[in-house]
Amino acid sequence: MLIFLLRRLIQACFVMIIISVISFAIQGNLGDPIQQMVSVTASQDERNQLRESLGLNDNFINQYWRFAKKAVQGDLGTSFYYKKPVLEVIFQKVPATLELAFCAILLIIFVATPCGVLAAIKPKNPISRLIMIVSSIGLSVPIFIVAIFMVYFFSIEWNVAPSFGRGETTEILGLWESGLFTKDGLSHLLLPSLSLAIALMPIFIRLIRAEMMEVLQSEYIRFAWSKGLSTPRIYFIHALKNTMLPIITVGGIQAGTLVAYTILTETIFQWPGMGFLFMDAVSRVDTPLISAYLIVVGGMFVMTNTLVDLVYGLVNPTVRLASHGI
Template identity: 80%
Template structure:
């Protein structure tokens, strides 16, 4: 087990090195940051001096080595626009993104599990067929189309929810500004969280249905029927519990994907989170902030996937055996 954990941690460190290298390498492709930082009246001599002060004239390896040394100490550079450490700027926006992601996960759980279970228990029922048709359509529609439709229906036509902004927030424990505990905050959270949930919900509905149908054909379920156990106990205590292991595995991986999807969602709904910050950083050619964002998001993916691997290895010993070639 120790070897299994060490191997996963070494793989995570290697992936983070690759992510940091790629995120730093694309800085030169975004444009000239000096052009965005100074006005048209600044002379070329002053521009060159600023480039030297920022270290932009150094070789790529020198710049990356300097960047890597700082990154190990938690310093991912200083934002050109905000004049603050890039990591601090991102962490200031992180609660808004996590709030949006947690809301989407909550919607997915309360909708996908009942729909997937029902579609598995009664696969030929008209409601089950409708669920599968809708989920197929949901897999085909891009998230920005879903977001625009939600804005048009619920904000413009029905006027039930605001179409942009985060709304009123309250300070929780002195460290987290949240809209969970205000009516206005919840109203602003409704549409973006629905858009984000709809983007991933069809995957979970179809996965739960497929796993549940497979479990219902297993021998121990047939034995439970022969013992005369009630249908709810068989479906929800025995079948669903064994269905959820692969679902949790995929869910852990998709949790990292939610952060990536927030770029489009936050841009459309003007949600002040990490995704909206990233788009602003790209427009302003704020390369330290762009690199820091990519590293943070990559870190979220790596940490999430590593934890899923470790938890799955603890629950299912065959994974550990397979990793050792047994």
């Protein structure tokens, strides 16, 4: 395990270096940040002085080296628009995004798992067939279409839940604000989290069904039936547990995708999270904030994949993590 962790740490550092180079390199292709930082009446000399003071006239290698030296000390730059360290700006928005992703994951777990198991146990049941039809449609419909329809029906037509904002929040231990503990906050969470969950739910329903059907045909399940074990024990302990390995792998990848999907969801629902902040930074050509966002999200991907590999070994102790060669 120690060798595996060391390898993953080295790999993570290498991946983060690549991410930092790419995220820093695209800054020059996003437009001129000086245009967003000065008034339209500013002279060319004032613009040139500001460009020189920010080091924007240096070549790429010098700019990146200066950026990398500060990055290892936890300084990814200062936002051109907010005039604050970019990590401070991003971390103010992280709780809202994590809250949204957490609720979406809960919906996926408690809806996709029973639906997938039911579709595998009784594949010819009308409900099972309906589940598969709906999941097929869900795979084909883009997330922004789902979100727009939910806003139209649930918010405008039926007035079930609000369509924008985060609602009332409460402070947790003086560290962050959460809407999970207020009625207004939960009502604002309903539509964006459901929209986000619907985007990924069909994948997990079909994956659980496929893996479950394969496991149910295995010899040890037949042996469990012959021993007279109870049906719930066979289905939900012996069979479902052995479908978890591929689901954990795909789930780890999709967890990173979930963060990417929040950009569309937060934009449509005006949810004040990281995704909405990123779109705002792009529109303002706030290049330090854009670069820092990509690095933070890349770090989330790396950490998620490492945790997935660790959980993989815990679920199935016969897997030797150190022998994976990754």
